[in-house]
Amino acid sequence: MEQATTHRTHWINGKPWTGAAATRGDIYNPATGRVSGTVDYATAAEVDAAVAAAAAALPGWRETSLVRRAAVLFEFRELVRKHSGELAARITAEHGKVVSDAAGEVARGLEVVDFACGIPHLLKGGFSENVSTGIDAYSIRQPVGVVAGITPFNFPAMVPMWMFPIALACGNTFVLKPSEKDPSASLLLAELLAQAGLPDGAFNVVHGAKPAVDALLSHPDVRAVSFVGSTPIARYVAETATSHGKRVQALGGAKNHMVVLPDADLDLAADAAVNAGFGSAGERCMAISVLVAVDPIGDELVGKIADRIGKLTVGPGDAEGSEMGPLVTRDHRDKVASYLDSGVAEGATLAVDGRDHPVTGGAADGFWLGPTVLDHVTPQMRAYQDEIFGPVLSVVRAGSYARALEIVNANPYGNGTAIFTNDGGAARRFTHEVEVGMVGVNVPIPVPMAFYSFGGWKSSLFGDTHVHGTEGVHFYTRGKAVTSRWLDPSHGGVNLGFPVNQ
Ligand code: NAD
DSSP: OOOTTEEEOOEETTEEOOSOOSEEEEEEETTTTEEEEEEEEOOHHHHHHHHHHHHHHHHHHHHSOHHHHHHHHHHHHHHHHHTHHHHHHHHHHHHOOOHHHHHHHHHHHHHHHHHHTTHHHHTOOOEEEEEETTEEEEEEEEEOSEEEEEOOSSOTTHHHHHHHHHHHHTTOEEEEEOOTTSOHHHHHHHHHHHHTTOOTTSEEEOOOSHHHHHHHHHOTTEEEEEEESOHHHHHHHHHHHHHTTOEEEEEOOOOEEEEEOTTSOHHHHHHHHHHHHHGGGGOSTTOEEEEEEETTOHHHHHHHHHHHHHTOOBOOTTSTTOSBOOOSOHHHHHHHHHHHHHHHHTTOEEEEOGGGSOBSSOOTTSOOOOOEEEESOOTTSHHHHSOOOSSEEEEEEESSHHHHHHHHHHSSEESEEEEEOSOHHHHHHHHHHOOOSEEEESOSOOOOOTTSOBOOEETTEESSOOBSHHHHHHHTEEEEEEEEEOOOTTSOSOOOSOOOOO
16 A cells, blocks of 8 residues: 655664755655655765764674674574565565565575675685795785665665675675665665664665765765666766775666577577566566567567567556566656657567557556567667667567677677577577676576676676675675794794795
């Protein structure tokens, strides 16, 4: 049930902020198109307060034993499991995705918590005894300090959970700036961290838009920034934070291609294209937005996809039976819908027009757009070049595998891709040749498990470290190498020479 009175504010030093905000934003329920609440926007002063809380908590938290830090995460894991229904409901109410999908995002976020629970093992360093006589060498990794996370609207629980469980496990303290469009899930996560025993100030949430982000990017006490969002903002965040001397990983937008070779199982490929193209209304950074059909299977494949789309139920995310919800905002829906006209104007064919798709049980003012297929798209078209980030699948026809690969590799984005084929040699060649960070073989959304790292290439990533997995641990720690000698009777006396191994 929609709560017209919901008001969200920052979470600083273990509790909700009690000040009076200079600005607030509206939160919408995308399924009704109505305002469901408001959220305070931070100025530099609130960001300062959050960073100060994180800085004050840092000495105590980084000295907390590894085993104790892991124990807090184990407790947090249980609490998130217990509250996963409530988290999913908050996500659906503000993002619009169907509840099962929201629950799926919580589950994928929890996998990173599972991974972070293994931090005592993950932070084991190397040790070499007797690198010179009586001298030992070892490596350790230490926390970087206060770190910031800036996250997008499309995964309001999972993307923050890509970051803070590992950052906290490594001994850092954290300031999260979630998307202002769906701020509520992050606040429940903050409450659960506090219940799990995380000390006050170790995890803070500030809401807002560019001023809040800019204050984090230039704050002298923020040592590292993790960002996930669109490419222009990722580039800006990377450049700005780097110019302020911070370590940055900034994951950007995507245009994920699914290549279907003529020998593929076309029913499997059609199911996969529909799942990956229209799940979460295409608002996933790993959504398939371009299908590259290698001749001669294009017409048959588009026909199978159209049949499946006809059976999809589009409706409110919290209604039983809904398979696809609305888009996140009215502006975004209108922008996505504009590509249907521009695509046709540039010569594409509207094989399935999502504007005609029935909406089951949805309010007239909801931000609806049904699944759409634009066929005969070419790389010159705007619908191909832009990241649409909605339920629009563009089909590009290619005469050969070589041409399909050329199309994928010429695209400026390099987040995810997939190949559908029964030919192991072709699949192996594609995984070897494609210039994309995450590759699926007969798997349309190859999101790596938490113990691998997630990240793209080219304009999909600024900075060189992917998130979670061992790269996540690396990002949130600094390496130190120690060379150590303890005096013993055979130390050999004074020697001013450069220490070399004889
Ligand atoms: P966005 O770039 O508009 O916003 C991301 C974050 O940046 C938000 O917290 C927002 O408040 C902030 N922001 C927005 N404009 C800003 C500005 N001018 N200056 C400073 N900060 C600003 O992205 P979005 O619309 O929330 O999310 C969708 C985008 O995120 C898509 O492009 C999608 O591909 C991308 N995404 C990428 C990944 C990935 O792993 N590569 C994952 C999820 C989403």
